[in-house]
Amino acid sequence: MRLNRKLEHIQFSLQQKSRGGATGFDDITLLHNSLPQLDWGDIDTSCYFLGKKLHVPLLINAMTGGHRELESINGNLAKAAAAAGVALAVGSQRAALEDNSTRYSFSVVREVNPQGVVLANLGADCSLLEARTAIKMINADGIQLHLNAPQELAMAEGDRKFKGILENIQSLSRDLDVPVIVKEVGFGMSRESIQRIGAASVPYIDVGGAGGTDFVAIEEARAGRKTWLKWGIPTAVSLLEGLSMNRAKTQLIASGGIRNALDIVKSLSLGCSLVGMARPLLRVLVEGSSEELNSYLSNIIEDIHRIMLMLGARTLEDLQRVPLIISGNTYHWLCCRGIDVAPYARRAGTSY
Numbered sequence: 001m002r003l004n005r006k007l008e009h010i011q012f013s014l015q016q017k018s019r020g021g022a023t024g025f026d027d028i029t030l031l032h033n034s035l036p037q038l039d040w041g042d043i044d045t046s047c048y049f050l051g052k053k054l055h056v057p058l059l060i061n062a063m064t065g066g067h068r069e070l071e072s073i074n075g076n077l078a079k080a081a082a083a084a085g086v087a088l089a090v091g092s093q094r095a096a097l098e099d100n101s102t103r104y105s106f107s108v109v110r111e112v113n114p115q116g117v118v119l120a121n122l123g124a125d126c127s128l129l130e131a132r133t134a135i136k137m138i139n140a141d142g143i144q145l146h147l148n149a150p151q152e153l154a155m156a157e158g159d160r161k162f163k164g165i166l167e168n169i170q171s172l173s174r175d176l177d178v179p180v181i182v183k184e185v186g187f188g189m190s191r192e193s194i195q196r197i198g199a200a201s202v203p204y205i206d207v208g209g210a211g212g213t214d215f216v217a218i219e220e221a222r223a224g225r226k227t228w229l230k231w232g233i234p235t236a237v238s239l240l241e242g243l244s245m246n247r248a249k250t251q252l253i254a255s256g257g258i259r260n261a262l263d264i265v266k267s268l269s270l271g272c273s274l275v276g277m278a279r280p281l282l283r284v285l286v287e288g289s290s291e292e293l294n295s296y297l298s299n300i301i302e303d304i305h306r307i308m309l310m311l312g313a314r315t316l317e318d319l320q321r322v323p324l325i326i327s328g329n330t331y332h333w334l335c336c337r338g339i340d341v342a343p344y345a346r347r348a349g350t351s352y
Contacts, residue, residue, distance in 0.1 A: 024236030027330035033312035034118030055085025061276035184208030188233025209235025212257030263304030
C-alpha cells in the first residue's frame with residue numbers, strides 16, 4: 001500500500017492547480033532601487049549550509065522515493081542539484097525501512113551527487129535507530145523530521161496518535177550526529193509552534209506553509225473524494241510569524257508554494273536562511289527532461305541575480321536590509337497577531 005501511495009502522490013501532485021496568491025508572497029513588495037551602484041559580476045549569492053558551500057540558498061525539497069519506478073526521478077533531481085550547486089532532500093524514507101528493495105531509489109542521490117548537501121527524511125515520530133538508518137542510507141548531511149498531522153488524518157490508514165512528538169524531536173536532535181531540520185509539509189507554522197520546536201534545541205525549522213502542494217487534497221483524491229477543507233497558514237505568514245521572535249539558535253527555511261525567483265528573493269529578504277522548492281521542479285522533470293530541469297534551475301539562479309541587482313543588494317546579507325512593504329491579507333493577519341511590520345518598510349538598503 002505504501003509503495004503504491006508513493007506513485008499516487010506524484011500523480012495527484014502534478015494534477016493540482018496552482019493556488020496563485022495563497023502563499024501570501026503577492027502581499028510582499030520589494031522596493032526598486034533606481035541607483036543600484038552595482039555591476040552584474042558584483043552579485044554574490046553563495047552561502048554555507050551544514051558546513052558546505054551552496055551557489056545559491058536553495059533546497060530542492062522533499063518529494064519522492066520509496067518505489068523502484070522513482071529511482072530515475074531522484075537520480076535526475078540529484079544531478080540537477082549538483083550542477084546548480086544547491087541542496088537536496090529526499091522524500092520520506094519510511095518505505096525503504098520496510099522494504100530493502102526500494103532503498104536504491106534514495107541512495108542514488110548520493111551516488112550521483114557525492115559532494116553536495118543531501119538531507120534524509122522521516123516522520124518526526126521515528127525512532128533513533130530508524131533515523132540513523134535513514135541517514136546512513138544516503139550518507140546524509142542532515143535529516144528532515146516532517147510534521148504532517150492533517151495529511152495523516154485525511155488517510156484511512158494514517159496515524160491518529162501524536163502525543164510525545166515534541167519530546168521525540170528533542171531526543172533526536174540531541175542524540176543524532178547530524179543536524180535536525182523540523183519540517184511542515186504544506187500546512188505552515190505559527191510562532192507558538194516555532195517557539196516550542198526551537199526550544200527543543202532544533203537548529204533549523206522549515207515552515208512548509210500553505211499555498212503549494214495540498215496533501216489533504218491529495219489524500220482525499222486517492223480515496224475518490226473531493227476535499228472541502230482548506231487548511232493551513234500561508235508560507236509568507238508562517239515565515240513572518242517565526243521571524244517575529246528572537247531566535248538566537250534556530251534558523252528558518254521558507255517553503256510551500258515557492259513559484260519563482262521573486263518568491264525566493266522575497267523570502268530571503270524577509271530573513272530566512274534557505275528556500276525550499278519542489279513541485280515546479282518536479283513538473284519540469286516529469287513533463288520535460290533532465291536537460292530542461294537543469295536549464296530551469298539555471299534560469300532561476302540568473303533571475304535571482306537580476307532581482308538582487310535591481311534592489312542594489314550585492315550579498316544575501318544586503319537583501320535583509322532592502323526596504324519592503326507588506327500589504328493585503330498578510331498585513332491584516334500580522335496586525336491581528338500583534339506583529340510589527342513597520343521595521344521592514346523603514347530599512348535602509350546599502351546603496352539607498
